[in-house]
Amino acid sequence: MYKKWFLPFIAPAVILFTLVVGIPFVIGVLYSFSAWRGVYFKGGDNLFEAWVGFDNYAKVFRNPDFLNALGYTVTFTIMAVIAINVFALAQALLVNALGRAVGFFRATFFLPNLLGGLALGYIWLFIYENIFSTTLFGPDGLLPIDLLTNMTQDHNKNLLAMLIMFVWQQAGYMMIIYTTGLANISQDYYEAASIDGANAVQRFFHVTVPMLMPSITIVLFMTLANSFKLLDPNVALTNGEYDTRMLALQILRVPKDTSNNYGVAQAEAVLFFLIVAAISITQVIITKRKEVEA
Template sequence: MNSVYKKWFAPFVLPAFILFGLVVLVPFIIGVLYSFSAWRGVYFAGGSNAFEAWVGFENYLRSFENENFRKAFIYTLKFTVMAVVAVNVVALAQALFLHGLGKMVGFFRATFFLPNLLGGLALGYIWLFIYENVFSKMLFGPNGSMPFDLLNNMTQDSGKNLIALLIMVTWQMSGYMMLIYITGLSNISDDLYEAADIDGANYWQKLRHVTFPMLMPSFTVVFFMVLSNCFKLLDPNVALTNGEFSTRMLALQILRVPKDTTNNYGMAQAQAVIFFIIIAVVSLTQVVITKRKEVEVQ
Protein backbone atom coordinates (compact mmCIF):
# COMPACT_ATOMS: atom_id res chain seq x y z
CA MET A 1 0.00 0.00 0.00
CA ASN A 2 2.86 2.39 0.82
CA SER A 3 4.37 1.79 -2.62
CA VAL A 4 1.06 2.78 -4.23
CA TYR A 5 0.98 6.00 -2.21
CA LYS A 6 4.56 6.81 -3.19
CA LYS A 7 3.85 6.10 -6.84
CA TRP A 8 0.79 8.36 -7.10
CA PHE A 9 1.82 11.03 -4.59
CA ALA A 10 3.62 13.30 -7.07
CA PRO A 11 1.03 13.13 -9.90
CA PHE A 12 -1.78 14.08 -7.55
CA VAL A 13 0.07 16.68 -5.48
CA LEU A 14 1.98 18.42 -8.30
CA PRO A 15 -1.10 20.10 -9.88
CA ALA A 16 -2.05 21.53 -6.49
CA PHE A 17 1.46 22.94 -6.00
CA ILE A 18 1.45 24.45 -9.49
CA LEU A 19 -1.98 26.01 -8.92
CA PHE A 20 -0.91 27.37 -5.54
CA GLY A 21 2.21 28.87 -7.07
CA LEU A 22 0.38 30.55 -9.95
CA VAL A 23 -2.63 31.79 -7.99
CA VAL A 24 -1.10 32.61 -4.60
CA LEU A 25 2.69 32.59 -4.45
CA VAL A 26 3.56 34.46 -7.67
CA PRO A 27 0.96 37.25 -7.14
CA PHE A 28 2.14 37.60 -3.53
CA ILE A 29 5.77 38.06 -4.61
CA ILE A 30 4.76 40.54 -7.31
CA GLY A 31 2.63 42.41 -4.75
CA VAL A 32 5.55 42.69 -2.33
CA LEU A 33 7.72 44.03 -5.19
CA TYR A 34 5.08 46.58 -6.19
CA SER A 35 4.78 47.78 -2.59
CA PHE A 36 8.26 49.32 -2.95
CA SER A 37 7.32 51.22 -6.11
CA ALA A 38 5.13 54.12 -7.24
CA TRP A 39 2.51 51.80 -8.71
CA ARG A 40 -0.69 53.47 -9.87
CA GLY A 41 -2.69 50.40 -10.89
CA VAL A 42 -2.24 50.56 -14.65
CA TYR A 43 1.10 52.36 -14.81
CA PHE A 44 4.18 53.24 -12.75
CA ALA A 45 4.78 56.87 -11.82
CA GLY A 46 8.30 57.84 -12.83
CA GLY A 47 9.16 54.78 -14.90
CA SER A 48 8.00 51.95 -17.08
CA ASN A 49 8.40 49.19 -14.48
CA ALA A 50 8.64 48.68 -10.75
CA PHE A 51 12.42 49.08 -10.62
CA GLU A 52 12.41 52.40 -12.48
CA ALA A 53 9.62 53.67 -10.21
CA TRP A 54 11.33 52.38 -7.06
CA VAL A 55 10.51 54.39 -3.89
CA GLY A 56 11.94 52.05 -1.26
CA PHE A 57 10.16 52.08 2.10
CA GLU A 58 8.29 55.31 1.40
CA ASN A 59 4.94 53.55 1.02
CA TYR A 60 5.46 51.73 4.31
CA LEU A 61 6.46 54.89 6.19
CA ARG A 62 3.50 56.80 4.78
CA SER A 63 1.21 53.92 5.75
CA PHE A 64 2.23 54.14 9.41
CA GLU A 65 1.82 57.91 9.25
CA ASN A 66 -1.66 57.52 7.75
CA GLU A 67 -4.31 58.26 10.37
CA ASN A 68 -6.94 56.08 8.67
CA PHE A 69 -4.59 53.09 8.75
CA ARG A 70 -3.82 53.54 12.45
CA LYS A 71 -7.50 53.93 13.34
CA ALA A 72 -8.45 50.88 11.26
CA PHE A 73 -5.74 48.80 12.96
CA ILE A 74 -6.90 49.76 16.45
CA TYR A 75 -10.55 49.20 15.52
CA THR A 76 -9.76 45.77 14.05
CA LEU A 77 -7.71 44.82 17.10
CA LYS A 78 -10.54 45.74 19.47
CA PHE A 79 -13.05 43.74 17.48
CA THR A 80 -10.76 40.70 17.16
CA VAL A 81 -10.11 40.51 20.91
CA MET A 82 -13.84 40.73 21.64
CA ALA A 83 -14.69 38.18 18.93
CA VAL A 84 -12.12 35.63 20.09
CA VAL A 85 -13.62 35.68 23.58
CA ALA A 86 -17.28 35.72 22.47
CA VAL A 87 -17.04 33.06 19.75
CA ASN A 88 -15.08 30.66 21.94
CA VAL A 89 -17.37 31.07 24.94
CA VAL A 90 -20.54 30.56 22.90
CA ALA A 91 -19.09 27.69 20.83
CA LEU A 92 -17.79 25.88 23.91
CA ALA A 93 -21.09 26.37 25.72
CA GLN A 94 -22.94 24.92 22.73
CA ALA A 95 -20.54 21.97 22.57
CA LEU A 96 -20.89 21.21 26.28
CA PHE A 97 -24.67 21.42 25.95
CA LEU A 98 -24.77 19.04 22.98
CA HIS A 99 -22.10 16.60 24.17
CA GLY A 100 -23.79 13.47 25.31
CA LEU A 101 -27.23 14.73 24.31
CA GLY A 102 -29.72 12.10 23.23
CA LYS A 103 -31.55 11.63 19.95
CA MET A 104 -31.92 15.35 19.20
CA VAL A 105 -28.16 16.02 19.01
CA GLY A 106 -28.11 15.83 15.21
CA PHE A 107 -30.90 18.38 14.90
CA PHE A 108 -29.21 20.85 17.26
CA ARG A 109 -25.84 20.43 15.55
CA ALA A 110 -27.36 21.24 12.17
CA THR A 111 -29.29 24.19 13.62
CA PHE A 112 -26.24 25.73 15.28
CA PHE A 113 -24.07 25.12 12.21
CA LEU A 114 -26.57 26.51 9.69
CA PRO A 115 -25.56 30.21 10.04
CA ASN A 116 -22.04 29.31 8.91
CA LEU A 117 -23.42 28.55 5.45
CA LEU A 118 -24.24 32.22 5.02
CA GLY A 119 -21.38 34.57 4.27
CA GLY A 120 -20.09 37.62 2.54
CA LEU A 121 -22.31 40.53 1.66
CA ALA A 122 -25.49 38.48 1.98
CA LEU A 123 -24.83 37.90 5.68
CA GLY A 124 -24.05 41.58 6.21
CA TYR A 125 -27.17 42.84 4.43
CA ILE A 126 -29.39 40.41 6.37
CA TRP A 127 -28.07 41.77 9.66
CA LEU A 128 -28.22 45.35 8.36
CA PHE A 129 -31.95 44.84 7.86
CA ILE A 130 -32.25 43.40 11.37
CA TYR A 131 -30.33 46.25 12.99
CA GLU A 132 -32.00 49.06 11.04
CA ASN A 133 -35.57 47.76 11.02
CA VAL A 134 -36.11 45.17 13.75
CA PHE A 135 -33.76 46.58 16.39
CA SER A 136 -34.01 50.34 15.71
CA LYS A 137 -37.65 50.68 14.66
CA MET A 138 -39.53 47.78 16.25
CA LEU A 139 -37.70 46.85 19.45
CA PHE A 140 -35.05 49.15 20.88
CA GLY A 141 -35.64 52.53 19.22
CA PRO A 142 -37.31 55.49 20.96
CA ASN A 143 -40.69 54.35 19.62
CA GLY A 144 -39.99 50.63 20.02
CA SER A 145 -41.46 48.17 22.48
CA MET A 146 -38.25 48.04 24.59
CA PRO A 147 -36.32 51.34 24.20
CA PHE A 148 -32.62 50.67 24.76
CA ASP A 149 -30.11 53.11 23.31
CA LEU A 150 -27.20 50.67 23.10
CA LEU A 151 -29.06 48.52 20.55
CA ASN A 152 -30.56 51.44 18.63
CA ASN A 153 -28.93 52.65 15.38
CA MET A 154 -26.01 50.28 15.92
CA THR A 155 -24.58 50.82 12.44
CA GLN A 156 -24.29 54.59 12.89
CA ASP A 157 -21.81 54.67 15.74
CA SER A 158 -18.31 53.18 15.92
CA GLY A 159 -18.74 51.78 19.44
CA LYS A 160 -22.18 50.31 18.81
CA ASN A 161 -21.00 48.89 15.49
CA LEU A 162 -18.38 46.84 17.32
CA ILE A 163 -21.22 45.16 19.19
CA ALA A 164 -23.19 44.76 15.95
CA LEU A 165 -20.24 43.06 14.26
CA LEU A 166 -19.65 40.93 17.36
CA ILE A 167 -23.23 39.65 17.45
CA MET A 168 -23.20 38.87 13.73
CA VAL A 169 -19.82 37.11 13.71
CA THR A 170 -20.58 35.12 16.85
CA TRP A 171 -23.91 34.01 15.38
CA GLN A 172 -22.17 32.93 12.18
CA MET A 173 -18.95 31.33 13.45
CA SER A 174 -19.88 29.72 16.77
CA GLY A 175 -21.67 26.76 15.16
CA TYR A 176 -18.63 25.78 13.11
CA MET A 177 -16.29 26.14 16.09
CA MET A 178 -18.78 24.13 18.14
CA LEU A 179 -18.19 21.10 15.88
CA ILE A 180 -14.46 21.30 16.56
CA TYR A 181 -15.07 21.40 20.30
CA ILE A 182 -17.54 18.50 20.11
CA THR A 183 -14.89 16.44 18.32
CA GLY A 184 -12.41 17.30 21.06
CA LEU A 185 -14.90 16.39 23.79
CA SER A 186 -15.60 13.06 22.09
CA ASN A 187 -11.89 12.19 22.23
CA ILE A 188 -11.67 12.63 26.01
CA SER A 189 -11.63 9.25 27.71
CA ASP A 190 -14.47 8.50 30.13
CA ASP A 191 -11.88 6.96 32.44
CA LEU A 192 -10.63 10.43 33.31
CA TYR A 193 -14.08 11.54 34.41
CA GLU A 194 -14.60 8.31 36.37
CA ALA A 195 -11.31 8.86 38.18
CA ALA A 196 -12.36 12.44 38.96
CA ASP A 197 -15.71 11.18 40.32
CA ILE A 198 -13.90 8.74 42.57
CA ASP A 199 -11.78 11.62 43.89
CA GLY A 200 -14.96 13.55 44.67
CA ALA A 201 -14.62 16.25 42.01
CA ASN A 202 -17.71 18.27 41.17
CA TYR A 203 -18.75 19.43 37.67
CA TRP A 204 -16.72 22.64 37.70
CA GLN A 205 -13.61 20.91 39.00
CA LYS A 206 -13.85 18.29 36.25
CA LEU A 207 -14.37 21.05 33.71
CA ARG A 208 -11.29 22.91 34.88
CA HIS A 209 -8.89 20.04 35.54
CA VAL A 210 -10.02 17.47 32.96
CA THR A 211 -12.07 18.98 30.13
CA PHE A 212 -10.16 22.21 29.51
CA PRO A 213 -6.65 20.69 29.57
CA MET A 214 -7.69 17.85 27.26
CA LEU A 215 -9.35 20.33 24.89
CA MET A 216 -6.12 22.27 24.26
CA PRO A 217 -5.70 20.88 20.70
CA SER A 218 -9.21 22.13 19.91
CA PHE A 219 -8.45 25.49 21.52
CA THR A 220 -5.39 25.78 19.27
CA VAL A 221 -7.42 25.26 16.10
CA VAL A 222 -10.37 27.43 17.12
CA PHE A 223 -8.24 30.33 18.36
CA PHE A 224 -6.24 30.31 15.13
CA MET A 225 -9.31 30.27 12.91
CA VAL A 226 -11.17 32.98 14.81
CA LEU A 227 -8.11 35.24 15.01
CA SER A 228 -7.28 35.01 11.33
CA ASN A 229 -10.88 35.28 10.12
CA CYS A 230 -11.70 38.29 12.31
CA PHE A 231 -8.57 40.16 11.28
CA LYS A 232 -9.50 39.57 7.62
CA LEU A 233 -13.16 40.56 7.99
CA LEU A 234 -14.29 42.59 4.97
CA ASP A 235 -17.71 41.88 3.46
CA PRO A 236 -19.78 42.38 6.64
CA ASN A 237 -17.92 45.62 7.31
CA VAL A 238 -18.82 46.83 3.81
CA ALA A 239 -22.45 45.76 4.12
CA LEU A 240 -23.12 47.23 7.57
CA THR A 241 -21.41 50.62 7.37
CA ASN A 242 -19.07 50.69 4.35
CA GLY A 243 -16.50 52.16 6.72
CA GLU A 244 -18.57 55.21 7.64
CA PHE A 245 -18.77 56.60 11.19
CA SER A 246 -15.12 55.60 11.87
CA THR A 247 -15.90 51.89 11.50
CA ARG A 248 -13.34 51.04 8.84
CA MET A 249 -11.44 47.80 9.49
CA LEU A 250 -8.04 46.89 8.07
CA ALA A 251 -9.24 44.91 5.07
CA LEU A 252 -11.63 47.69 4.04
CA GLN A 253 -8.95 50.30 4.72
CA ILE A 254 -6.63 48.61 2.21
CA LEU A 255 -9.45 48.45 -0.32
CA ARG A 256 -10.10 52.19 0.07
CA VAL A 257 -6.47 53.38 -0.17
CA PRO A 258 -6.49 53.98 -3.97
CA LYS A 259 -9.61 56.14 -3.62
CA ASP A 260 -8.18 58.08 -0.67
CA THR A 261 -4.77 58.68 -2.27
CA THR A 262 -5.50 59.22 -6.00
CA ASN A 263 -4.77 55.68 -7.12
CA ASN A 264 -1.69 55.00 -5.00
CA TYR A 265 -1.84 51.23 -5.37
CA GLY A 266 1.75 50.98 -4.16
CA MET A 267 0.71 52.22 -0.71
CA ALA A 268 -2.31 49.92 -0.76
CA GLN A 269 -0.01 46.99 -1.47
CA ALA A 270 2.36 48.11 1.29
CA GLN A 271 -0.54 48.13 3.76
CA ALA A 272 -1.55 44.67 2.50
CA VAL A 273 1.96 43.38 3.25
CA ILE A 274 1.84 44.92 6.73
CA PHE A 275 -1.59 43.35 7.15
CA PHE A 276 -0.19 39.94 6.19
CA ILE A 277 2.71 40.27 8.64
CA ILE A 278 0.38 41.26 11.49
CA ILE A 279 -1.91 38.28 10.89
CA ALA A 280 1.02 35.89 10.54
CA VAL A 281 2.76 37.08 13.71
CA VAL A 282 -0.37 37.11 15.86
CA SER A 283 -1.63 33.74 14.59
CA LEU A 284 1.72 31.97 14.87
CA THR A 285 2.30 33.39 18.35
CA GLN A 286 -1.08 32.10 19.45
CA VAL A 287 -0.39 28.66 17.96
CA VAL A 288 2.99 28.43 19.70
CA ILE A 289 1.50 29.39 23.08
CA THR A 290 -1.40 26.93 22.87
CA LYS A 291 0.86 24.19 21.49
CA ARG A 292 3.01 24.49 24.60
CA LYS A 293 -0.09 23.93 26.69
CA GLU A 294 -0.77 20.75 24.71
CA VAL A 295 2.70 19.44 25.54
CA GLU A 296 2.08 20.12 29.24
CA VAL A 297 -1.16 18.13 29.06
CA GLN A 298 0.61 15.16 27.55
Protein backbone atom coordinates (compact mmCIF):
# COMPACT_ATOMS: atom_id res chain seq x y z
CA MET A 1 0.00 0.00 0.00
CA TYR A 2 2.80 2.41 0.92
CA LYS A 3 4.59 1.76 -2.38
CA LYS A 4 1.37 2.42 -4.26
CA TRP A 5 1.01 5.96 -2.84
CA PHE A 6 4.70 6.82 -2.64
CA LEU A 7 5.07 8.26 -6.16
CA PRO A 8 1.83 10.31 -6.16
CA PHE A 9 2.77 11.91 -2.85
CA ILE A 10 6.38 12.64 -3.75
CA ALA A 11 5.70 13.78 -7.33
CA PRO A 12 4.61 17.39 -6.48
CA ALA A 13 7.75 17.96 -4.40
CA VAL A 14 10.00 16.52 -7.11
CA ILE A 15 8.32 18.61 -9.83
CA LEU A 16 8.54 21.78 -7.73
CA PHE A 17 12.19 21.15 -6.87
CA THR A 18 13.01 20.51 -10.53
CA LEU A 19 11.30 23.71 -11.69
CA VAL A 20 12.58 25.99 -8.93
CA VAL A 21 16.05 24.55 -8.29
CA GLY A 22 17.09 21.91 -10.82
CA ILE A 23 16.41 23.68 -14.12
CA PRO A 24 17.69 27.13 -12.98
CA PHE A 25 20.84 25.45 -11.66
CA VAL A 26 21.56 23.76 -15.01
CA ILE A 27 20.87 27.01 -16.88
CA GLY A 28 23.18 28.85 -14.48
CA VAL A 29 25.99 26.37 -15.11
CA LEU A 30 25.59 26.84 -18.88
CA TYR A 31 25.57 30.63 -18.50
CA SER A 32 28.86 30.44 -16.60
CA PHE A 33 30.50 29.38 -19.87
CA SER A 34 29.15 32.36 -21.83
CA ALA A 35 29.57 36.11 -22.15
CA TRP A 36 26.29 36.76 -20.38
CA ARG A 37 25.53 40.35 -19.48
CA GLY A 38 22.29 39.85 -17.57
CA VAL A 39 19.84 40.93 -20.26
CA TYR A 40 21.81 40.02 -23.37
CA PHE A 41 24.73 37.92 -24.61
CA LYS A 42 27.87 39.75 -25.70
CA GLY A 43 29.12 38.59 -29.09
CA GLY A 44 26.00 36.71 -30.13
CA ASP A 45 22.26 36.40 -30.01
CA ASN A 46 22.12 33.32 -27.79
CA LEU A 47 24.05 31.26 -25.29
CA PHE A 48 26.02 29.20 -27.78
CA GLU A 49 27.02 32.13 -30.00
CA ALA A 50 28.40 33.88 -26.91
CA TRP A 51 30.18 30.75 -25.66
CA VAL A 52 33.58 31.53 -24.05
CA GLY A 53 34.38 28.16 -22.52
CA PHE A 54 36.46 28.30 -19.36
CA ASP A 55 37.49 31.95 -19.79
CA ASN A 56 35.13 33.06 -17.02
CA TYR A 57 36.61 30.51 -14.65
CA ALA A 58 40.13 31.64 -15.53
CA LYS A 59 39.11 35.22 -14.72
CA VAL A 60 37.77 34.06 -11.37
CA PHE A 61 41.06 32.52 -10.30
CA ARG A 62 42.96 35.59 -11.49
CA ASN A 63 40.67 37.85 -9.48
CA PRO A 64 42.32 38.82 -6.15
CA ASP A 65 38.93 39.86 -4.73
CA PHE A 66 37.60 36.31 -5.14
CA LEU A 67 40.70 34.74 -3.60
CA ASN A 68 40.62 37.17 -0.68
CA ALA A 69 36.91 36.50 -0.14
CA LEU A 70 37.55 32.75 -0.24
CA GLY A 71 40.30 33.00 2.35
CA TYR A 72 38.19 35.28 4.56
CA THR A 73 35.22 32.90 4.33
CA VAL A 74 37.30 29.82 5.12
CA THR A 75 38.84 31.55 8.15
CA PHE A 76 35.44 32.62 9.43
CA THR A 77 33.92 29.18 8.80
CA ILE A 78 36.61 27.38 10.79
CA MET A 79 36.13 29.76 13.73
CA ALA A 80 32.33 29.58 13.51
CA VAL A 81 32.09 25.79 13.30
CA ILE A 82 34.28 25.34 16.37
CA ALA A 83 32.62 28.10 18.42
CA ILE A 84 29.03 27.17 17.58
CA ASN A 85 29.55 23.49 18.38
CA VAL A 86 31.30 24.25 21.68
CA PHE A 87 28.63 26.73 22.83
CA ALA A 88 25.71 24.64 21.56
CA LEU A 89 26.94 21.48 23.26
CA ALA A 90 27.67 23.38 26.47
CA GLN A 91 24.15 24.83 26.46
CA ALA A 92 22.68 21.39 25.75
CA LEU A 93 24.58 19.81 28.66
CA LEU A 94 23.51 22.67 30.92
CA VAL A 95 19.84 22.43 29.94
CA ASN A 96 19.91 18.64 30.16
CA ALA A 97 21.23 18.84 33.73
CA LEU A 98 18.40 21.08 34.89
CA GLY A 99 15.58 19.36 36.67
CA ARG A 100 13.07 22.16 36.29
CA ALA A 101 12.30 24.96 33.83
CA VAL A 102 14.00 23.05 31.02
CA GLY A 103 11.47 24.32 28.48
CA PHE A 104 12.02 27.92 29.56
CA PHE A 105 15.78 27.75 29.09
CA ARG A 106 15.46 25.93 25.75
CA ALA A 107 13.15 28.66 24.48
CA THR A 108 15.42 31.39 25.81
CA PHE A 109 18.52 29.99 24.11
CA PHE A 110 16.56 29.36 20.90
CA LEU A 111 15.00 32.86 20.62
CA PRO A 112 17.99 34.54 18.86
CA ASN A 113 17.54 32.16 15.95
CA LEU A 114 14.18 33.78 15.18
CA LEU A 115 16.02 36.92 14.11
CA GLY A 116 17.73 36.88 10.76
CA GLY A 117 18.75 38.69 7.64
CA LEU A 118 19.59 42.36 7.50
CA ALA A 119 17.61 43.12 10.67
CA LEU A 120 19.97 40.97 12.74
CA GLY A 121 23.01 42.61 11.14
CA TYR A 122 21.80 46.16 11.73
CA ILE A 123 20.91 45.38 15.36
CA TRP A 124 24.43 44.15 16.00
CA LEU A 125 25.91 47.05 14.02
CA PHE A 126 24.19 49.39 16.50
CA ILE A 127 25.52 47.33 19.41
CA TYR A 128 29.09 47.35 18.12
CA GLU A 129 29.18 51.02 17.17
CA ASN A 130 27.15 52.57 20.00
CA ILE A 131 27.51 50.22 22.95
CA PHE A 132 30.74 48.27 22.53
CA SER A 133 32.78 51.17 21.09
CA THR A 134 31.60 53.80 23.56
CA THR A 135 29.73 52.74 26.67
CA LEU A 136 31.38 49.40 27.42
CA PHE A 137 34.81 49.06 25.85
CA GLY A 138 35.71 52.52 24.52
CA PRO A 139 38.53 54.66 25.97
CA ASP A 140 36.06 56.19 28.43
CA GLY A 141 33.96 53.07 28.85
CA LEU A 142 33.45 50.74 31.78
CA LEU A 143 36.19 48.34 30.67
CA PRO A 144 38.50 49.77 27.97
CA ILE A 145 39.37 46.96 25.54
CA ASP A 146 40.62 48.14 22.15
CA LEU A 147 39.89 44.78 20.49
CA LEU A 148 36.15 45.26 21.08
CA THR A 149 35.93 48.81 19.71
CA ASN A 150 35.25 49.82 16.09
CA MET A 151 34.97 46.15 15.21
CA THR A 152 33.18 46.77 11.92
CA GLN A 153 35.92 49.07 10.67
CA ASP A 154 38.79 46.61 10.70
CA HIS A 155 39.57 43.55 8.58
CA ASN A 156 40.48 41.28 11.50
CA LYS A 157 38.17 42.69 14.16
CA ASN A 158 35.21 42.20 11.85
CA LEU A 159 35.83 38.44 11.91
CA LEU A 160 35.29 38.53 15.67
CA ALA A 161 32.25 40.78 15.25
CA MET A 162 30.58 38.39 12.80
CA LEU A 163 31.59 35.40 14.94
CA ILE A 164 29.96 36.82 18.09
CA MET A 165 26.78 37.65 16.20
CA PHE A 166 26.63 34.32 14.36
CA VAL A 167 27.28 32.20 17.44
CA TRP A 168 24.63 34.15 19.36
CA GLN A 169 22.13 33.44 16.59
CA GLN A 170 22.96 29.83 15.74
CA ALA A 171 24.03 28.19 19.02
CA GLY A 172 20.49 27.96 20.41
CA TYR A 173 19.18 26.17 17.33
CA MET A 174 22.05 23.68 17.36
CA MET A 175 21.49 23.22 21.10
CA ILE A 176 18.03 21.79 20.33
CA ILE A 177 19.64 19.13 18.12
CA TYR A 178 22.17 18.27 20.81
CA THR A 179 19.54 18.09 23.57
CA THR A 180 17.57 15.64 21.46
CA GLY A 181 20.69 13.53 21.02
CA LEU A 182 21.46 13.63 24.74
CA ALA A 183 17.92 12.55 25.57
CA ASN A 184 18.40 9.41 23.45
CA ILE A 185 21.49 8.27 25.38
CA SER A 186 20.55 5.60 27.89
CA GLN A 187 21.66 6.20 31.48
CA ASP A 188 22.80 2.58 31.58
CA TYR A 189 25.95 3.55 29.68
CA TYR A 190 26.85 6.15 32.28
CA GLU A 191 26.13 3.77 35.16
CA ALA A 192 28.30 1.07 33.58
CA ALA A 193 31.12 3.57 33.01
CA SER A 194 30.87 4.79 36.61
CA ILE A 195 31.05 1.22 37.90
CA ASP A 196 34.22 0.75 35.82
CA GLY A 197 35.73 3.79 37.55
CA ALA A 198 35.33 6.39 34.79
CA ASN A 199 35.24 9.99 35.99
CA ALA A 200 33.07 12.78 34.51
CA VAL A 201 35.61 13.74 31.83
CA GLN A 202 36.11 10.14 30.75
CA ARG A 203 32.34 9.56 30.63
CA PHE A 204 31.96 12.63 28.43
CA PHE A 205 34.60 11.62 25.88
CA HIS A 206 33.96 7.87 25.89
CA VAL A 207 30.18 7.80 26.27
CA THR A 208 28.58 11.17 25.47
CA VAL A 209 30.62 12.15 22.41
CA PRO A 210 30.47 8.75 20.62
CA MET A 211 26.73 8.44 21.26
CA LEU A 212 26.19 12.01 20.04
CA MET A 213 27.87 11.44 16.68
CA PRO A 214 24.57 11.45 14.70
CA SER A 215 23.75 14.86 16.20
CA ILE A 216 27.32 16.07 15.63
CA THR A 217 27.05 15.06 11.97
CA ILE A 218 23.92 17.17 11.52
CA VAL A 219 25.25 20.19 13.42
CA LEU A 220 28.59 20.18 11.60
CA PHE A 221 26.82 19.98 8.24
CA MET A 222 24.47 22.83 9.05
CA THR A 223 27.12 25.11 10.56
CA LEU A 224 29.50 24.54 7.65
CA ALA A 225 26.84 25.33 5.07
CA ASN A 226 25.42 28.31 6.97
CA SER A 227 28.86 29.81 7.59
CA PHE A 228 29.86 29.61 3.93
CA LYS A 229 26.54 31.06 2.78
CA LEU A 230 26.56 34.01 5.21
CA LEU A 231 25.46 37.15 3.35
CA ASP A 232 23.02 39.52 5.05
CA PRO A 233 25.09 40.17 8.21
CA ASN A 234 28.16 40.77 6.04
CA VAL A 235 26.20 43.37 4.08
CA ALA A 236 24.80 45.03 7.21
CA LEU A 237 28.02 45.18 9.24
CA THR A 238 30.54 46.34 6.61
CA ASN A 239 29.05 45.92 3.13
CA GLY A 240 32.40 44.42 2.18
CA GLU A 241 34.44 47.49 3.10
CA TYR A 242 37.84 47.17 4.82
CA ASP A 243 38.47 44.04 2.72
CA THR A 244 35.79 42.07 4.56
CA ARG A 245 33.87 40.48 1.69
CA MET A 246 32.78 36.90 2.12
CA LEU A 247 32.07 34.66 -0.85
CA ALA A 248 28.33 35.27 -1.05
CA LEU A 249 28.82 39.05 -1.02
CA GLN A 250 31.68 38.77 -3.49
CA ILE A 251 29.42 37.00 -5.98
CA LEU A 252 26.73 39.62 -5.44
CA ARG A 253 29.19 42.44 -6.19
CA VAL A 254 30.82 40.93 -9.30
CA PRO A 255 28.42 42.49 -11.87
CA LYS A 256 29.10 45.94 -10.41
CA ASP A 257 32.86 45.34 -10.37
CA THR A 258 33.02 43.97 -13.93
CA SER A 259 30.57 46.12 -15.93
CA ASN A 260 27.68 43.64 -15.65
CA ASN A 261 29.68 40.52 -16.46
CA TYR A 262 27.15 38.07 -15.10
CA GLY A 263 28.99 35.18 -16.73
CA VAL A 264 31.90 35.65 -14.32
CA ALA A 265 29.48 36.04 -11.41
CA GLN A 266 27.80 32.79 -12.41
CA ALA A 267 31.19 31.06 -12.66
CA GLU A 268 31.95 32.18 -9.09
CA ALA A 269 28.54 30.89 -7.99
CA VAL A 270 29.23 27.48 -9.54
CA LEU A 271 32.62 27.31 -7.82
CA PHE A 272 30.94 28.39 -4.59
CA PHE A 273 28.49 25.51 -4.90
CA LEU A 274 31.26 23.00 -5.65
CA ILE A 275 33.35 24.13 -2.67
CA VAL A 276 30.44 23.95 -0.22
CA ALA A 277 29.26 20.61 -1.63
CA ALA A 278 32.74 19.06 -1.51
CA ILE A 279 33.41 20.17 2.07
CA SER A 280 29.94 19.19 3.30
CA ILE A 281 30.00 15.75 1.66
CA THR A 282 33.51 15.06 2.99
CA GLN A 283 32.46 16.08 6.49
CA VAL A 284 29.33 13.91 6.39
CA ILE A 285 31.30 10.87 5.16
CA ILE A 286 33.92 11.25 7.90
CA THR A 287 31.43 11.75 10.72
CA LYS A 288 29.18 8.96 9.45
CA ARG A 289 32.14 6.59 9.74
CA LYS A 290 32.54 7.70 13.35
CA GLU A 291 28.88 6.86 13.93
CA VAL A 292 29.48 3.32 12.70
CA GLU A 293 32.50 2.98 14.96
CA ALA A 294 30.48 4.30 17.89
